[in-house]
Amino acid sequence: MSYDVDKIRQQFPMLNSGKKMQGHPLVYLDNCSTTFKPKCVIDAISSYYTDSTANSHRGDYDLLYQMDVEVLNTRKAVARFVNCDVNEVIFTSGTTMSLNQIAFGYGLKKLRKGDEIILSEEEHASNVLPWFNVAKSTGAVIKYVPLTKEGDITEDNLRKVISRKTKVVSLVHVGNVLGNINDVKMMARVAHEFGAIIAIDGAQSVPHLKTDFKAWDIDFLSFSAHKMCGPTGIGCLIGKASLLKEMEPLISGGGNNVDFHMDGTVEYLDPPAKFEAGTLNLSGILGFKKAIEFIESIGVENIHQHDRELIEYALEKLDKCDDIIIYNKYAKNGILTFNRKVVFAQDEATLLNSKGIAVRSGQHCAKILDQYLNCKATVRMSTYLYTNKNDIDVFVDALIEGGDILDAYFTN
Amino acid sequence: MPISLTNDMMRQIIMDHYANPLNKHQPANPSFTKVHMHSDNCIDDLDIFLHVENGVVTDACFDGVACTISTASTDIMCDLLKGKEIKEAEYIIDQFHHMIHEEPFDNSILEEALVFINTSKQAARVRCATIGWMAADEILKGKK
Numbered sequence: 001m002s003y004d005v006d007k008i009r010q011q012f013p014m015l016n017s018g019k020k021m022q023g024h025p026l027v028y029l030d031n032c033s034t035t036f037k038p039k040c041v042i043d044a045i046s047s048y049y050t051d052s053t054a055n056s057h058r059g060d061y062d063l064l065y066q067m068d069v070e071v072l073n074t075r076k077a078v079a080r081f082v083n084c085d086v087n088e089v090i091f092t093s094g095t096t097m098s099l100n101q102i103a104f105g106y107g108l109k110k111l112r113k114g115d116e117i118i119l120s121e122e123e124h125a126s127n128v129l130p131w132f133n134v135a136k137s138t139g140a141v142i143k144y145v146p147l148t149k150e151g152d153i154t155e156d157n158l159r160k161v162i163s164r165k166t167k168v169v170s171l172v173h174v175g176n177v178l179g180n181i182n183d184v185k186m187m188a189r190v191a192h193e194f195g196a197i198i199a200i201d202g203a204q205s206v207p208h209l210k211t212d213f214k215a216w217d218i219d220f221l222s223f224s225a226h227k228m229c230g231p232t233g234i235g236c237l238i239g240k241a242s243l244l245k246e247m248e249p250l251i252s253g254g255g256n257n258v259d260f261h262m263d264g265t266v267e268y269l270d271p272p273a274k275f276e277a278g279t280l281n282l283s284g285i286l287g288f289k290k291a292i293e294f295i296e297s298i299g300v301e302n303i304h305q306h307d308r309e310l311i312e313y314a315l316e317k318l319d320k321c322d323d324i325i326i327y328n329k330y331a332k333n334g335i336l337t338f339n340r341k342v343v344f345a346q347d348e349a350t351l352l353n354s355k356g357i358a359v360r361s362g363q364h365c366a367k368i369l370d371q372y373l374n375c376k377a378t379v380r381m382s383t384y385l386y387t388n389k390n391d392i393d394v395f396v397d398a399l400i401e402g403g404d405i406l407d408a409y410f411t412n
Numbered sequence: 413m414p415i416s417l418t419n420d421m422m423r424q425i426i427m428d429h430y431a432n433p434l435n436k437h438q439p440a441n442p443s444f445t446k447v448h449m450h451s452d453n454c455i456d457d458l459d460i461f462l463h464v465e466n467g468v469v470t471d472a473c474f475d476g477v478a479c480t481i482s483t484a485s486t487d488i489m490c491d492l493l494k495g496k497e498i499k500e501a502e503y504i505i506d507q508f509h510h511m512i513h514e515e516p517f518d519n520s521i522l523e524e525a526l527v528f529i530n531t532s533k534q535a536a537r538v539r540c541a542t543i544g545w546m547a548a549d550e551i552l553k554g555k556k
């Protein structure tokens with residue numbers, strides 16, 4: 001069956017409400033940042049408030065018991081989607097919280113002075129800053145895998161920095177600036193060979209690529225629902241059962257313990273409840289399940305293929321554009337990072353905004369990548385399952401047309 | 413400066429101050445007061461320096477990474493504030509903020525800064541147009 005992007009678009013209110021930006025039909029190309037939601041996801045979120053409001057845990061009455069069932073159903077959907085066990089799925093507020101849970105719950109407990117943490121130059125702030133804190137507290141040392149000129153993390157380069165002192169390897173699967181796809185299976189194999197654990201930032205990969213937690217032998221995997229057509233404020237930390245037993249909860253309180261005493265002793269519930277203190281984001285959990293089902297109905301492999309075709313189409317069209325510098329021509333994902341010669345990235349993004357096109361400019365939270373790219377800021381466009389060729393045409397035509405960046409302020 | 417600036421003139425003034433910002437440099441000596449400013453929605457990362465003596469802004473400059481709007485706006489601001497008493501300088505800054513936020517303002521004292529009257533068309537760039545002005549305001553408030 002061929003990929004029917006028109007049919008897919010019909011399911012998104014944001015694409016069908018005649019939404020305009022600066023007087024032009026909206027062309028949304030900032031999907032790395034967040035994604036639009038199909039009606040089925042919006043309805044599921046809404047149904048929590050109109051039809052099924054209740055807390056979860058301790059189902060003394062039917063409405064609440066039903067909510068426990070729904071939470072478990074979402075956990076099962078996640079487990080099926082990334083191939084892990086149901087009890088390895090922890091609900092968090094998103095990738096950032098998941099990565100912080102690993103750093104402060106596992107890293108802080110396990111690392112000692114002189115131990116090594118391996119990151120790369122393309123990591124997002126959320127996979128760098130928590131480790132800075134852990135390194136400061138424990139005396140552990142952070143090392144960075146150098147990137148190849150295509151932006152990849154290779155086995156050779158990983159082996160250059162890893163050692164017996166390495167205890168944690170925390171790397172991105174798909175970089176949010178260069179869009180390169182790293183070989184997770186290889187990274188896990190090398191980390192384990194040296195006795196380290198491997199944590200994968202899947203924020204940009206899980207929504208776009210088939211992910212296999214078990215087959216790739218990942219220890220921790222983090223991702224967010226809102227980048228895959230799901231609600232904001234909900235995401236996952238997937239952790240191997242044995243590591244979840246050892247890890248301390250980042251957040252404690254109601255719903256994560258069996259018992260505690262005045263002398264400070266506490267017995268936590270078994271994972272995943274151990275890591276889910278406080279009331280869960282229940283409307284988010286209902287929407288998350290629908291988002292997974294929606295993506296499964298299209299097929300994540302098909303989404304990846306669709307992303308690639310759109311980027312190849314854009315690259316072909318941009319070939320004539322001599323003053324556009326593309327930083328990731330080799331990328332095999334739906335991300336294109338560029339600058340116009342002598343134009344500041346923010347100014348280019350503002351010009352595109354004035355034509356109704358949503359792209360992102362800046363450092364994209366990967367603030368140690370600027371030396372690698374040799375520029376302070378870039379413009380990034382990113383596609384998703386509902387992006388169509390018309391979006392790319394409008395975007396490329398705007399780039400080719402160019403124009404004075406001050407047009408954004410002085411043209412009606 | 414008359415309010416009847418044409419769009420072309422306004423564009424030219426912005427581009428001139430962006431391409432050749434005469435006040436974009438490090439201060440001549442360490443007696444300047446510095447405020448560092450950055451933006452959460454732009455890459456702007458600037459240091460603003462004012463030299464205030466006997467209640468008068470005797471010199472102003474800035475340095476750092478900045479987009480077209482923030483560079484031109486901060487450069488024009490430096491020109492405007494030089495030689496002004498603190499009170500006058502604060503009045504100018506206030507009027508600039510009123511203009512940017514589309515409120516009634518005194519157009520008789522903003523001179524070249526009037527070219528930013530359209531900034532609110534690009535709401536995400538209001539911060540860029542005002543970043544240097546907020547820094548100068550912070551310095552002047554500390555000087556009173």
